[in-house]
């Protein structure tokens with residue numbers, strides 16, 4: 090992956106497979122789901138500490154974000170830009186959409202400065218119902 094190469098980072102086979110699985114999943118995926126998917130897909134038996142270490146690495150390089158409310162992980166759409174991410178997570182189907190807005194960066198920077206706070210990890214999560222689930226509800230009801 091180009092971004093990793095630029096940053097001199099090592100994208101090992103395991104890290105690459107985790108990234109692929111997260112991209113294919115299309116929704117926040119937990120560490121244990123990843124372990125199971127790797128077992129099925131790659132016939133790899135990987136323990137939780139190894140998965141968490143790989144996820145930590147991917148997060149430290151901006152390739153993956155953690156959705157705290159779900160204790161799950163999503164791939165970052167724009168790892169080359171160190172911006173704040175706004176995730177919309179559907180509580181019905183579990184899908185997530187990542188959006189960026191420079192106003193969010195400004196707002197966080199402004200408020201952090203007010204209280205002398207230095208933000209490091211900036212992920213904003215909004216949970217609700219996605220448009221396809223809303224449509225499905227409307228059709229079904």
Ligand SMILES: [Zn+2]
Nearest residue numbers: 179182219222
């Ligand atoms: Zn949904």
